[in-house]
Amino acid sequence: MTQVLPLQRRAPAARLPSDEPAAYDIVAATETLAQQLAATAVERDRRGGHAAHERELIRASGLLALTIPRELGGLGADWPVYYRSLRRLAQADSALAHLFGFHHLQVAGLLLYGSAAQQQRVLKETTAGSLFWGNALNPADKRALATPTDGGWRLNGPKSFCSGAVGSDRLTVSGWHAETQSLLIAVLPTQREGVAVLSDWDAFGQKQTDSGTVEFDDVFVPHDDVLVAPGTVQTPRATLRSQVAQLIMANLYLGIALGAYDEARRYTREQSQPWFASGVAAAADDPYVQHRYGELWLLVRPAVAVADAAAARLDLALRQGESLGAADRGEVAIAVAEAKVLSHRAAIEVSSQLFELTGARSTSARHGLDRYWRNARVHTLHDPVDYKLRDLGRHQLDGRVPDPTSYS
Incomplete structure (x- = not known):
């Protein structure tokens, strides 16, 4: 049955070092988290649904800050380090590793699409609040439509395969703009008025990736939260x-x-x-x-x-x-x-x-x-x-x- 799930109570995040890189061991944190996820992986796979407790273990590990630059409060790891961490978590539980992976995909989107001001604001909020990101961008699903309005845009319609949306704090979203035949890409709080996150993912594998549907009902997106305006020609980077x-x-x-x-x-x-x-x-x-x-x-x-x-x-x-x-x-x-x-x-x-x-x-x-x-x-x-x-x-x-x- 389709459900709309509320945000879960958070565990405290691990303290991230700001001046002492050696104080936080990424390999050790990854291994500890992998073992925690592996301990319940078989039972949770049988059960499916939303792994609220395990998501909080990911948050508490401090690894949500892995790819965020140090000047924005993160760990500033390079991408090869991140991918090795992701691979190790996937050995233990590929569904929860998927959530971890897609959180950092949204970070990458901010680093690649966002202005310096957007990165400063949004990524500092992410590290300060240990925020968990979900994905509602799916470019192949063009049912969510973006229309211009005073001060920004309005989103209306559903978006499928939204990995990590259930239980997230922030979302990267997209809407199809008919006039330019291109996407609007933006960020917004998951609890924004008009956003409904449905727990309707029922595949026979990757059961706990929270990859259900997000529905937008006249959701306002201010210009400051737009990463890519419709019709933008993107650079190779x-x-x-x-x-x-x-x-x-x-x-x-x-x-x-x-x-x-x-x-x-x-x-x-x-x-x-x-x-x-x-x-x-x-x-x-x-x-x-x-x-x-x-x-x-x-x-x-x-x-x-x-x-x-x-x-x-x-x-x-x-x-x-x-x-x-x-x-x-x-x-x-x-x-x-x-x-x-x-x-x-x-x-x-x-x-x-x-x-x-x-x-x-x-x-x-x-x-x-x-x-x-x-x-x-x-x-x-x-x-x-x-x-x-x-x-x-x-x-x-x-x-x-x-x-x-x-x-x-």
Whole structure:
């Protein structure tokens, strides 16, 4: 049943250092949070719904400030550090990692689209209040319409696949402007009058991503909260938001693949029984089982290496600022497409094939091993991987880089 959920009471956020970078250990904070999420991941996957308590664990970890510049009160981590943190959380729970990932996607949007004044105001509010961001931008859904009004804009209509909207404090939103055939992109408080966040997400995987519908009923958006006005021609740097997003997907998929692989190895070593014809006393000593684990690792390991290389290339491009040119931006898109395809394949194959290595007893619901495949299958449908392969093949044949879009 569709519900409109209120904001949850917050846990206190971890104190963030302003003058002592060594005082906050990002790796340790990530590992602690990953273990906290893993402890309840199987049960929460069965239950689905809104993970209010776990969202507060994310908030209390201090990691919501990870990519916010230090001068705005954040941790100022570079993007490769962020993606490694995201991947580790996805190993434990890819649904809650999705919320974490999309929070930082909204931060990236502010850094890429927002004026200096908007960044100062909004990101300082975010760090001061430990605010959790959700996404109501979905560019493929044009039902929410933007119309000009005195002092700003009005939004009316629904927006689907709004990851992290339930329980959020702030939203990045978009509305279709018919006259210019383009999007208005803005930020607003989730509790703004006329905004209704529906808890209607019911996919068989990624159950706790809070990716339901947001409905706008004559919602006022003042000019000061508009990040991208309709008809704006974006710079190559501004179009990197789609690459931040696509690499978030890639690292979520990698987290699923790594989590599935580790759980399968543990089960094989501790619980699997050897096949009678193998002639070995332990399933882990079966040469065919060893062969298959080697095959699966050679799906995961290259995907990790390519994703790390793409993160480094993206970070370098972001550091170039407005001097970034279209050609260099295109090379980032190629690197990210490579990572996306390899991580997609790793997640789907590892999460499916693991059962051939762990055996019939591993399909018991109490183990929850099926969640890896369900999460991978749902999430990898975000945008068609075939178009990434087309972009890569075209680049190899004639050197063309992908045109900047919301997905490339």
